[in-house]
Amino acid sequence: MTSVLDRPQGRHAGAAPRRRLLVVGNGMAGARAVEEILARGGAEQFTITMFGDEPYGNYNRIMLSHVLSGEESDADIFLNALPWYRENSITLHAGVRVDRIDKFTKHVFSNDGRVTPYDTLIIATGSRSHMPPMDGLYTPGGSVKHGVFGFRTIDDTRKMVQHAQQEHHRRAVVIGGGLLGLEAAYGLKSHGIDVEVVHSGGHLMNAQMGPDGGAVLRRSVEALGIRVHTSSRTTAVLGRDTVSGVSLRDREDIACDMVVVAAGIRPNVDVAVLSGLPVERAIVVDDRLRVQDEDDIYAVGECVQHRGEVYGLVAPLWEQAVVLANHVTGVDTSSAYLGSRTATKLKVAGVDVASMGLHGPEFDTDEHIVFSEPSRGIFKSIVVRDNKMVGATLLGDSRKVAYLTQAYDRGLPLPEERIALLFDVGGPGEAVGVAELDDGAQVCNCNGVSKGALVAAVKGGCTTVSGAMDATRAGKGCGSCKLLVKQVVEWAADGAVEEDPAASYYVPGIPLDKPALMAAIRKKGLRSVSQVFTALAPGSAEDAKSKMGLASLLKMMLADQYIDERDARFINDRVHANIQRDGTFSVVPQMKGGVTSVQQLRRIADVAEKHNVPLIKLTGGQRIDLLGIPKEDLPQVWADLDMPSGYAYGKSFRTVKTCVGKDFCRYGTGDSTKLGIEIESRFQGIESPAKLKLAVSGCPRNCAESLVKDVGVVAVEGGRWELYVGGAAGAHIRKGDLLATVDDPEEVKVLTGRFMQYYRENANWLERTYSFVPRLGIEHLRAVIVDDSEGIAATLDAAMQASVDSYVDPWSERDDPLTPGQFRTSLPLTVLPQVPVR
Amino acid sequence: MSADQTDANQPSTEPVITTGHILGPVDQIPFGEGRAFGVDGEQVAVFRLRDGTLRALSAVCPHRGGPIADGTIDREVVMCPLHQHAFSLETGCSSTGAEPLRTYSVQEDAERNIVLKYPHIRGNSLA
Numbered sequence: 001m002t003s004v005l006d007r008p009q010g011r012h013a014g015a016a017p018r019r020r021l022l023v024v025g026n027g028m029a030g031a032r033a034v035e036e037i038l039a040r041g042g043a044e045q046f047t048i049t050m051f052g053d054e055p056y057g058n059y060n061r062i063m064l065s066h067v068l069s070g071e072e073s074d075a076d077i078f079l080n081a082l083p084w085y086r087e088n089s090i091t092l093h094a095g096v097r098v099d100r101i102d103k104f105t106k107h108v109f110s111n112d113g114r115v116t117p118y119d120t121l122i123i124a125t126g127s128r129s130h131m132p133p134m135d136g137l138y139t140p141g142g143s144v145k146h147g148v149f150g151f152r153t154i155d156d157t158r159k160m161v162q163h164a165q166q167e168h169h170r171r172a173v174v175i176g177g178g179l180l181g182l183e184a185a186y187g188l189k190s191h192g193i194d195v196e197v198v199h200s201g202g203h204l205m206n207a208q209m210g211p212d213g214g215a216v217l218r219r220s221v222e223a224l225g226i227r228v229h230t231s232s233r234t235t236a237v238l239g240r241d242t243v244s245g246v247s248l249r250d251r252e253d254i255a256c257d258m259v260v261v262a263a264g265i266r267p268n269v270d271v272a273v274l275s276g277l278p279v280e281r282a283i284v285v286d287d288r289l290r291v292q293d294e295d296d297i298y299a300v301g302e303c304v305q306h307r308g309e310v311y312g313l314v315a316p317l318w319e320q321a322v323v324l325a326n327h328v329t330g331v332d333t334s335s336a337y338l339g340s341r342t343a344t345k346l347k348v349a350g351v352d353v354a355s356m357g358l359h360g361p362e363f364d365t366d367e368h369i370v371f372s373e374p375s376r377g378i379f380k381s382i383v384v385r386d387n388k389m390v391g392a393t394l395l396g397d398s399r400k401v402a403y404l405t406q407a408y409d410r411g412l413p414l415p416e417e418r419i420a421l422l423f424d425v426g427g428p429g430e431a432v433g434v435a436e437l438d439d440g441a442q443v444c445n446c447n448g449v450s451k452g453a454l455v456a457a458v459k460g461g462c463t464t465v466s467g468a469m470d471a472t473r474a475g476k477g478c479g480s481c482k483l484l485v486k487q488v489v490e491w492a493a494d495g496a497v498e499e500d501p502a503a504s505y506y507v508p509g510i511p512l513d514k515p516a517l518m519a520a521i522r523k524k525g526l527r528s529v530s531q532v533f534t535a536l537a538p539g540s541a542e543d544a545k546s547k548m549g550l551a552s553l554l555k556m557m558l559a560d561q562y563i564d565e566r567d568a569r570f571i572n573d574r575v576h577a578n579i580q581r582d583g584t585f586s587v588v589p590q591m592k593g594g595v596t597s598v599q600q601l602r603r604i605a606d607v608a609e610k611h612n613v614p615l616i617k618l619t620g621g622q623r624i625d626l627l628g629i630p631k632e633d634l635p636q637v638w639a640d641l642d643m644p645s646g647y648a649y650g651k652s653f654r655t656v657k658t659c660v661g662k663d664f665c666r667y668g669t670g671d672s673t674k675l676g677i678e679i680e681s682r683f684q685g686i687e688s689p690a691k692l693k694l695a696v697s698g699c700p701r702n703c704a705e706s707l708v709k710d711v712g713v714v715a716v717e718g719g720r721w722e723l724y725v726g727g728a729a730g731a732h733i734r735k736g737d738l739l740a741t742v743d744d745p746e747e748v749k750v751l752t753g754r755f756m757q758y759y760r761e762n763a764n765w766l767e768r769t770y771s772f773v774p775r776l777g778i779e780h781l782r783a784v785i786v787d788d789s790e791g792i793a794a795t796l797d798a799a800m801q802a803s804v805d806s807y808v809d810p811w812s813e814r815d816d817p818l819t820p821g822q823f824r825t826s827l828p829l830t831v832l833p834q835v836p837v838r
Numbered sequence: 839m840s841a842d843q844t845d846a847n848q849p850s851t852e853p854v855i856t857t858g859h860i861l862g863p864v865d866q867i868p869f870g871e872g873r874a875f876g877v878d879g880e881q882v883a884v885f886r887l888r889d890g891t892l893r894a895l896s897a898v899c900p901h902r903g904g905p906i907a908d909g910t911i912d913r914e915v916v917m918c919p920l921h922q923h924a925f926s927l928e929t930g931c932s933s934t935g936a937e938p939l940r941t942y943s944v945q946e947d948a949e950r951n952i953v954l955k956y957p958h959i960r961g962n963s964l965a
Contacts (some may be wrong), residue, residue, distance in 0.1 A: 509912075529943060530870075542888065542912035544924070567870025567888070571908040571919040574871075579919050583905040631908075819868040826874040826883070826897065826905035 011593045018047050020117060021328070022108060024098045024271065025124030026052025028061055029301025029317045031080055033122055033834060036086055036325030042236055045329060046120070048090045051110060054153055055079040055095030062314060064157045065180075068187030070734045070770075101275035103297060120328060123272060123283060123291070123299040127265035127312065128152060135236035135247075148259045149245030150183045160184075160260065164191040165735060167702055172196075173246050174236050177204040179348055181262035185226045186349035188260070190736040190774070194708075196254055198234050200245070200263075208344060209381075209393040210359035216372060216379040216395055221350050223377075223722025265312055267303045273276045282310045286567070289324040300324050307339050315445050316340035325440040331580040343405045345398065345481070351377060352398040356408045358383045358391030366390075369418045380422045387414055389421070400485050406437055408829070434484075434491040443488055444481045446746040449474035458492035464504075465489050495717055506549055506765055510536050514764060518557060527558060529568035548573075549765040552651055552687045560806040566819050575823060576810040577634055578649035580627065583826065587626040588648035589641050590684065593658040593676035593696075594622025600643065607640045619648065621655035621693060632825045635814035644809040645685070651766070652687050656680040657695040659703035662715075670715025672698035675745045679713075679752060685807050686800075689763040692756060707735050710769040711752050716741070721748050725755055725781065726773025734770040737778035754785050754793060757800040858953040864892070864946050872916070874907035877954060882942055883907035884952055885916065885927060893927040894944035894954055900937035 021037070023030045027275035042048070047111055052058070056078070063077040073265050087093040089256055100109045106118050129150030131137060139145055142537035149160050152821040163169060170193060174185045177199025185195045198206075203214025204221065218228050229251065234249040237259055245255040267282035277283040277291050283304035284292045289304070300320045302312055311317070343356035360383060361368040367384040376396065382404070383391035389407045394400065400422065405410060407421075414421065437443075439452035451474045462468040468489045469475045475482045506514040506570060510532065517536070523558030526532050529550045534540045551568040577585035589604070604624055610617050623646050624666065629637055637647075647654055658676035662668030675697035686692075695704040696713040706712030708729035714722040720741055757779070763772040773781065783789040785796075817823060859877050864886065867873045872885040874897045881897035883906040895916065897906050904920035911917070915924045915933065923936040930939035943955035 052895060544910045544912040544915055544917050547910055547912070565870065567911070570910060574908075577906065579905075581902065581920065583903070583920075776855075819871065821864050821868075821873050824873060826872070826907035 011707050015627075018045060019119040019396075020241055020708060021046035021048045021122070021125060022116060022118035023048065023050040023122045024101075024108065025122075025126055025301070025303070026050050026054070026058050026092065026094065027124060027126045027301070028058065028079070028314065029127055029303075029321065030122065030124030032318060032321040033124060033298075033300050033324050034088075034090065034320045035080075037328055040325050040329040040331045042325070042329050044086065048088070048237060049093070049116060049118075050085070050090055051096050051098045051108070053095070053097045054155070056154065057084065057092075057094070059154060063164060063189055064151070064154065065183035067154070068151075068184065069190040070161075070187075070732060073732070074158065077154075098271055099274070099806065101271060101277070101297075103275060103277070103294065106296070112632060119296065121297045122324070122328070123277075123303060124301045125268035125271060125303045127267050127302040129156075129261060130264045130266045131261055132234075132263045134234055136239070137237050138243070145237055145239065145243060146241060147239070147257060148237060148261065151180055151260055151262050152265070160188070160258070161191070161733070163258050164188055164193050165707075165733075167700060167707065170194055171196055171256040172256055172258045172260060173234075173256045174260045175246075176262035176264065177201065177228065177230065178262065179205060179346065180265075181260075182221060182349045184260045184262050184796075185221070186224065189224060189226055190734065192737060193258075194225075196229065196256070197221070198232050198248065198254075199228065199230045200233045201233050204228065204230065205348070205353070205563075208353065208355035208359075209395070212370065212372060212773040213359070213379045213381060213393045213395055216374045216377060217348075217351065217353070219374050220377040220396065220400065221349055224349060227348070256724055265302065267305075267310060269303060272299075272303075281305050282736045287323075287338060288327045289337060290327070291319055298324050298328065306337065309339055311340060311342065313340075313342055313344060315442070316342065318445065318448060323365070341409055342573060343408060345484075347406070351396055352394070354392070354394040354398050354401045354404070356392050356405065357389070359393060362389075364412075367418065369421060371422050376398070382418070382421050384414060384418065389414060391430075398483060402434055402437055402487060410438075412436070424531075434487045437488070443484050444472075444474040454485065454488045455492040458489055462489075464492050492628050506553070507546035509533070509541070509546035510550070511538065512536065514553075514762070517553070518761070521554070521557065527554070527561060528563035528565050529554065530565055531563075548651070549689075552689065552765075555687045556803065559802040566822075572649040575631055575634055576645055576813070577629065577631075582628075584628045584630055584673040586648065587629050587634065587637055587641075588619065588623050588646040589643035590646040591623045593656055593673050594656070595673060595677060596624075603641060603643070605696040607637060610640060611637055622657050623648065623655060630825060632823050634823050635817070638811040638814040643811075645811045647685050650685075650687070651690055652685055653683045653692045653694075655693060657693075657704045657709070659697050659699075661698045665698060668698035668715070669717055670698050670719065670721060671714045671745075672696040672704065672713070673717055675713065675721075675748060676704075678745070679727065679749060682804060683753065683756065685810070686756065686760075686803050688756065688760050690766050690768045692759075692769070694752070705729065707714065708733065709736065711755060712736050713752075719743060721745065723751055723755075724746060726769045726778070728768060728770035732768075732770055734774075737781075738779065739782055745746070750797065751785060753782070753800040753804075754796045758785060761796075761799075771777075858945075858947075858955050860947070861952040861954055864950050864952050866950075870911065872907040872909065872911065874905065875954070883916075884944055884954070885907075885911055887911070887913055889913075890946075892944045892946060892952060894942035895925065895927065895930055896942075897939040899923060900939065901916075906939065908951060 031830045057080050060077045066072040067074050097111045098108050107115050129152045140429045150156050172188050172193045172195050174181045174197045177197045185197050188195050203211045204217050233249045234246050235249050238245040245253050247253050269279045272279050272283045283299045284305045285299050286629050301317045303661045323335045323337040328331040345354040371380045378396040381393045389412045392404050439450045441451045453472050457468045457471040462471045465486045475485045504513045506517050533542045547568040548570045555562045614625045617625045619625050654677040656679050661673035690712045694711045695706040695709040697704040697706040706714045708727040712724040723739045723740045724736030725739045728734045848871040851876045861875050867886040867916045872883045875882050883897040885893045899918040901923050904918040908919045915925050925932050925939045930941040945953050947953050
């Protein structure tokens with residue numbers, strides 16, 4: 001082994017050699033420690049090498065629940081992607097695990113056979129999911145049974161999403177009703193999975209709150225459709241090769257297709273134990289974060305035990321990283337970490353939860369102030385001892401959190417009227433809470449933004465909440481601090497905070513939300529975009545950013561009564577084609593349901609040949625795309641094609657994807673092809689706030705991917721049709737929610753039209769159905785659209801019919817341009833970077 | 839803008855006004871839209887605001903070469919169709935962090951033709 005030892009690299013004579021800093025662990029703690037070291041000039045002192053078990057840069061583990069629920073993509077949660085390491089001259093061994101440390105010769109041994117020397121070592125190995133003992137958890141081969149997941153890494157999360165999205169997987173059991181378990185349950189629920197939570201404690205989140213709070217939380221969680229079993233231990237995972245259910249100690253078995261184990265975490269201490277470092281519950285460190293009795297080895301994060309405490313939260317880790325960096329770089333050798341008072345503030349399964357200190361009174365003399373309103377999911381409990389706050393739990397309403405955290409951290413004197421701790425009773429209230437916050441108090445824990453930094457941003461001119469957030473990156477992590485950020489900005493701006501217009505307006509240039517805008521348009525009888533600006537915009541000013549949204553809205557509301565002003569349209573809608581990066585356009589003829597013919601194919605081939613089309617591409621929506629058409633050639637291309645537009649360019653109904661259907665497929669149960677063609681024929685070209693992509697599948701194998709479409713139809717045995725809405729599989733992945741199951745294809749068309757009309761009338765501009773459906777809730781949509789609870793079904797149907805009736809194929813404009821020079825080139829005549837011809 | 843105001847106080851070394859180029863009838867541009875013209879080997883996007891005012895800018899977006907004449911406009915700005923960078927119709931300056939567009943002085947003559955004054959002073963309209 002010694003022969004492969006890395007030799008210290010040669011240095012220029014005279015320059016002080018940089019010491020070798022080696023970091024074992026590339027998670028949030030390891031990377032944060034390095035960031036703090038770099039911030040203290042560590043790059044001049046050290047050559048830095050990091051080992052990470054996971055084959056990635058480092059990411060925000062807290063956000064994995066958002067990735068699971070589909071609110072964020074996994075690319076969005078990276079804190080430092082791979083280029084960051086290069087830019088800071090850090091050697092990263094990603095996907096390499098350190099097996100052993102030789103603390104005497106100062107080398108680490110990793111599982112790729114590498115032996116790496118160090119001068120200073122930092123251990124930041126973090127934690128792993130705890131797998132409690134259960135029968136059947138492992139296969140005879142020793143690996144975890146197929147369908148059982150931990151919830152700790154980005155790979156865990158990806159695998160879970162993948163598993164949940166397989167069509168025959170419909171039920172999941174989450175073991176553990178703590179923070180992580182509830183996040184997992186909530187995330188799986190958003191994939192349309194039925195979820196049951198099995199929790200061994202007497203109430204949910206028992207580490208953060210008492211039984212009364214737990215009961216309120218349970219009610220809120222159950223309202224989401226998640227079943228909860230408390231005081232219930234899982235004794236076995238059932239199923240031979242793959243999960244089929246779980247056994248509980250004193251209840252009936254639960255059948256399921258997947259099991260998520262979220263029963264706490266355990267520090268990763270194997271390396272430390274093997275290497276002879278002091279380990280009790282975790283690696284023992286002193287107030288300098290140095291491993292006990294070791295001069296050159298530090299440890300940080302969830303793998304350490306400091307003064308008997310092991311932390312599983314992010315805030316202590318930040319504090320530890322600062323102290324560690326002060327010592328490692330020698331910037332402040334008097335710096336000491338004295339432990340953290342853990343106050344947690346988070347959003348669990350959509351519910352605001354804050355918790356600090358005691359959950360309930362311990363002595364007769366302790367005061368306990370409680371407010372409980374289960375029907376609204378609100379619970380507040382505060383424990384006071386000797387006029388100091390020693391604990392608080394807040395559920396469903398986090399407005400007082402900033403003040404309470406401060407009072408708890410600093411032992412502030414409390415108001416005599418204790419109710420003022422729970423509510424703002426008259427007086428300045430919240431503002432005082434924020435005003436009392438220390439400048440150094442961290443507001444955003446993900447990005448480490450202090451109150452002082454936010455205040456500085458506001459004083460520097462960022463007087464909107466979103467502006468200050470952009471400037472400081474506060475609230476851009478997990479987002480749980482957004483309310484506090486807003487309060488701080490409002491306080492710092494001293495009432496001069498500017499409202500964020502875009503937040504509620506339908507379009508930025510008209511200060512009205514959608515219902516008010518539609519009402520004003522109707523009341524004043526406005527029929528064109530310019531009329532809307534004149535009547536409703538401040539100073540009657542036009543706004544380029546608002547034009548496209550208004551044009552779409554007016555067309556939807558007025559159908560053939562709309563006065564179409566071409567300048568209000570986006571270029572795509574002016575020339576009925578999709579603009580490409582080189583200023584040419586793509587032409588996609590209609591091909592209903594993805595069904596074509598010899599004649600169509602021959603004509604498309606002839607057109608492509610005649611016009612030297614540089615790229616012919618099959619689209620995801622089962623059509624043929626001709627790319628690279630100059631604007632001036634569009635009319636001729638359409639004339640040669642003599643086919644209607646496929647609308648592959650607008651904020652509109654796009655296409656209906658279908659599978660082969662029952663005529664040919666030996667599994668098909670319904671005539672999906674016919675129904676898909678009929679739906680596309682009926683709704684072709686309908687404008688909407690964002691694009692609409694549909695699909696019809698002939699059986700639950702779902703070859704047309706109906707579960708991830710804005711509206712997806714699936715034929716099921718017995719001549720029935722399932723209708724899913726709000727699915728997506730693009731920038732965002734979401735399984736659609738089941739709106740209804742019906743017997744008749746005609747009923748499918750009626751409900752599809754009614755849903756799309758309701759979406760057109762109620763969705764925000766550019767809000768896809770994957771946001772719209774969860775925002776309103778499938779229960780509400782089902783009530784309105786299927787059960788007609790608001791009595792508007794007939795009106796919706798009639799409005800959709802009016803839009804259908806006013807359809808004109810836009811490509812018919814080829815013979816008679818609507819505006820002068822409609823198809824004249826705008827291409828700069830100079831040669832632009834050309835798209836390569838394949 | 840301030841740099842140009844300084845220029846106005848002392849004779850500029852750049853030629854200020856030469857002959858106007860006649861680009862043809864103003865009716866070839868619909869209200870609220872733009873059209874591109876080639877002038878002396880340069881590409882110029884001319885816009886006709888809804889009130890009839892004309893504006894002229896270079897036709898190539900400095901960001902990724904997008905066709906500015908295909909952009910959406912209001913009274914103040916044009917938005918490039920490719921990545922929605924916004925440019926002031928008057929000064930060519932970008933409010934979204936892109937490099938500025940050149941501006942040109944443009945007018946309508948008695949015969950309702952578009953007249954482009956060229957060359958120009960960078961970053962300023964001579965009207």
